[in-house]
Amino acid sequence: MLIVMKPDATEADISRVIGVIEHLGYRGHAMPGESRTAIGVTGNKGAVDPTHFENLPGVADAIRVTKPYKLISNDLRPGRSSIKVGNAFIGDGSLAMIAGPCAVESVDQVFKVAEIVAASGAKFFRGGAFKPRTSPYAFQGKGEDGLKILAEVRDQFGLNIVTEAMDERGVDLVVKYGDCIQIGARNMQNYSLLKYVGQTKTPVLLKRGLSATLDELLLAAEYIMSEGNYDVILCERGIRTFADHARNTLDISIVPAIRRLSHLPIIIDPSHASGHNYMVEPLARAGVAVGADGLIIEVHPCPQEALCDGAQALTPEQYVGLNSQLATLHDALNVRPGAVEMSEALA
Amino acid sequence: MLIVMKPDATEADISRVIGVIEHLGYRGHAMPGESRTAIGVTGNKGAVDPTHFENLPGVADAIRVTKPYKLISNDLRPGRSSIKVGNAFIGDGSLAMIAGPCAVESVDQVFKVAEIVAASGAKFFRGGAFKPRTSPYAFQGKGEDGLKILAEVRDQFGLNIVTEAMDERGVDLVVKYGDCIQIGARNMQNYSLLKYVGQTKTPVLLKRGLSATLDELLLAAEYIMSEGNYDVILCERGIRTFADHARNTLDISIVPAIRRLSHLPIIIDPSHASGHNYMVEPLARAGVAVGADGLIIEVHPCPQEALCDGAQALTPEQYVGLNSQLATLHDALNVRPGAVEMSEALA
């Protein structure tokens, strides 16, 4: 059920509708748009009777929703969402660059990269303190010590920190030290974790699972949003196919497909998608050209010594070159003007 | 590192080797075989120096392991493992039948199925109290109340309970009420959860992820075992491919592939693999014929009213017919004699 308010509906009208929704035992999600507010209803098992709402003041329409998703949908929020991560935005029409090493290894390693990333004009820094590794015997990350190093990066370089959490303890720590909780591809359908991050106020970068369909990705975002955290950024990082020339197959067509259905920002990860240093640059260019809101890229001061995924990391020099190339490309494409900031609109 | 003991090595010899391993800061996993015991070493970052062990009493050989897995491996344990689940075994040469509804819905529904399952001679009962659903708005399971119903099934019918946990709270509850913790396909690479169940003493049914390779499945089992819980049963439940005539593609070839590498039991789930009632019977027959240690099958007293996955559930009548067919087939194939029980061997 989606309740569309009239353009001149007051805050009191909106509160009254939400009150009725809650009285019925459901949950109401107000989503202000440019000209009017829509209110999503979740928590209902079957159909909701629209007559509860149709005659309330300020209500324009009460629409039954047949699609499996509501909160991610363009129906609810026709514009595009801009998500505030720390002190900067993703989805506001600029090209968000999120760069840094795969794993936090040492202060020295992290600071070397952060200096270059900050100088390049990027506003976001990535780096893993908890590493999901296929083998239990591989390097598992530095944990809270790693997060502390990342927090220092923010203090010194003004970069906003994007870092992965793999469980509830990890989420609590990322909320404490970081600016954006990354949910990795292998946890995209870890519904308990999705609900837990949905109860925080920290933005979430949600990576597409290795074999997730578009619907599954959007419904994973819906899990987070249905708990009240609307600040979700989607990320395409390659899917698993038969093709063996890259580690995964970067599926750029998901960018226009998401645009048709959802107001959420979508970024591209050319590093994990390819697994090869030499592919990162052309795939990053393609990501900008297809219209992504940003890129997340691995940079390591010394890729051949990286404790994980060194083969795909760019050197600092390569990153600087790529960054200026992408800026030119983004300008040439002359993308749409800035979107409305979602979390502010909801305040 | 794998340390192979001589056939006449004493318990004291084995304890001494484990003591040295622990003194070096690693972890030792003793795996008695029919004629000799092997001891796996985990926790080492790089290569372990074999000279620490070669001259200890009772040691036959110290072998460097280059494969990414150790504890699941035939190298460590040449026979096949038989896992005790409640009061019965999986992997002992008999055909383990695990049957029941997808989700626990009510006492009535569960008991109707349990009566038939018990009468058919099956020793294991399945049923989900926590349901991983693609949509946050779909039925999510009855939680602890559902587990209590399952515990009653065990008391009344003597069936051993196999049921899914999706997070740490769920694991604690399944340990309390059930006999085997099921880890679902979507959580196969939820490493935090794998480690957590690895710290319990309850057997684990580990389902293959939708796009998991053989190595990834085996390494997920290795995660559990490296924490000290060796009672892992693998489960093939269909993989995601382009084919659209079944919900997933049942990959029976993984059964012989696992036999070559691992001592762990492997069962087949024809219900989730196909998603269609009419396919369950032929796929179940194929699962027995390919040599699986058991089957997990959905049965519902009234499939068209099921709250989840009704399309694939068998009616009780269908299940009874299938069960007798599979028994005939299993006899005709005249499978190998019983394996050694693993958890007892380790006692």
Next chain:
Amino acid sequence: MLIVMKPDATEADISRVIGVIEHLGYRGHAMPGESRTAIGVTGNKGAVDPTHFENLPGVADAIRVTKPYKLISNDLRPGRSSIKVGNAFIGDGSLAMIAGPCAVESVDQVFKVAEIVAASGAKFFRGGAFKPRTSPYAFQGKGEDGLKILAEVRDQFGLNIVTEAMDERGVDLVVKYGDCIQIGARNMQNYSLLKYVGQTKTPVLLKRGLSATLDELLLAAEYIMSEGNYDVILCERGIRTFADHARNTLDISIVPAIRRLSHLPIIIDPSHASGHNYMVEPLARAGVAVGADGLIIEVHPCPQEALCDGAQALTPEQYVGLNSQLATLHDALNVRPGAVEMSEALA
């Protein structure tokens, strides 16, 4: 358009209906069933007006067909088809064994295998004279000389010859020397070739393409049948997926899926599906258990010397052992009684 005749319709009634179809510029395909004959209409661009037929003598019904296939369909022919290949049948309820080497290499090699295959009771012999190889520099087969060797096998051992053709010249030669034209997976959508074999009177073994959906496979058969050759046997030989433990993923679920839609026989190729000798036996057992009409299996007197695909070929000893195992299994499953022979029914 499908015209269903009354049970007591005469041959003259059927001829009259076909005459009207041809007069309208279409093509009529009479398919006698156990109790009545159905006549498929092909060649129409849009809908055909049923009033042309409804009042003709002997006509029970004229049904519009909305599915993309007609001739392969159970609607047209409710029973199962039994296809005569040389002097034996595939699809008559017996288990058809088609065995032999991947490629014809020499008289000696072929005769050694043929002797064992014939002694085992199999009625069909396979062997390629034209080999579709991924590399232009790999062994391409012995061509017509190879076919002559196969013809000698038929003369000496009474085995019916199944062998691949890759182009029109090859089809002409297989028609001349062999009993069944195999269309390989890579040519499953080579529509010109499908039409060409559809114009012969020789049965066709049509292998599923590496990434063919069920519909695409059935429509490839429809291409052949729409030209007038109704003797098509389908073959599942593994599909291409991300899984890397076998060369392809054997998709046994296509067997029940085909049974629901089509009267055509379906066999399984465990050799190409797996690519590994050790997997052939368990996958062959699964193929019988899932209900396939037969198996096609590679046997080589000396697999390690084979010019192609040696890794998957069984030794003659292995084949003999497998064959007796499969016979026991087929008996235990006690499959349906014999189907009506299709090509005879159409005579």
Next chain:
Amino acid sequence: MLIVMKPDATEADISRVIGVIEHLGYRGHAMPGESRTAIGVTGNKGAVDPTHFENLPGVADAIRVTKPYKLISNDLRPGRSSIKVGNAFIGDGSLAMIAGPCAVESVDQVFKVAEIVAASGAKFFRGGAFKPRTSPYAFQGKGEDGLKILAEVRDQFGLNIVTEAMDERGVDLVVKYGDCIQIGARNMQNYSLLKYVGQTKTPVLLKRGLSATLDELLLAAEYIMSEGNYDVILCERGIRTFADHARNTLDISIVPAIRRLSHLPIIIDPSHASGHNYMVEPLARAGVAVGADGLIIEVHPCPQEALCDGAQALTPEQYVGLNSQLATLHDALNVRPGAVEMSEALA
């Protein structure tokens, strides 16, 4: 075997080496590069003895080739190939635009599109006279009549004609009426057809098969080249995966992967890859950004009336808008200077 000539080797030296190769029963393929000529040897079953060549005048080196391909390889021809198609080039550093309807339907339809395509500055026109359709009952193309219409397009608008052939008769007709033979995805491993087009002098546009690996695509090109036709243009048109939001998954990562291995040009087909009108523009931009040599795009004067694949065709207005966007993008990326023309270099 690859024979590398000295920079100062004469034509007579090269001819002598080829004479020796042919005397040994093999085939020599001279490939002049910027500074030196390399000669590929094909037709050998096993290793070729390098001593036959090492001491001949003008020979710098004779190298054993262990990769399965030779003629497509950068080892043989370090620069990039530029292929002359009619009176224009593909692979010369410009962005080759190949536009037109999926199928030739009528003079009127074709001319409307051709006028716009020519006015936009494109040099190549596409349109199918033979259509590979999944169903035998779908529109199969206008055949030779369609090709005659395309030949008129060349005469009137100066556009070079790229059109598909599905069999040998079709190849003969495309050689007669067209400028470039397209081999469709379903025929990528139709080796008889590949050899046949390899014996013509007409350039070939080779589309990647739906489940073809990089190696299989390159080896399909090698089939054509090993017959003497070196003018092969590769085309990525989407692969078959589990993803369902687009008809196929456009695998742009194959562009950099091919650049590392091969001198052949590679173009992108965003129309077939996506199957949706709204995705063509963003995927086309991505194709340019990733570094493809050109694009092949469907344009129809009235997409909703198209006899095949209307859903993905651009309107003429959309095409004109896209074309100018791509030109800006290609300029911004400032691609490498022109390559050497391959067919001229071999003259």
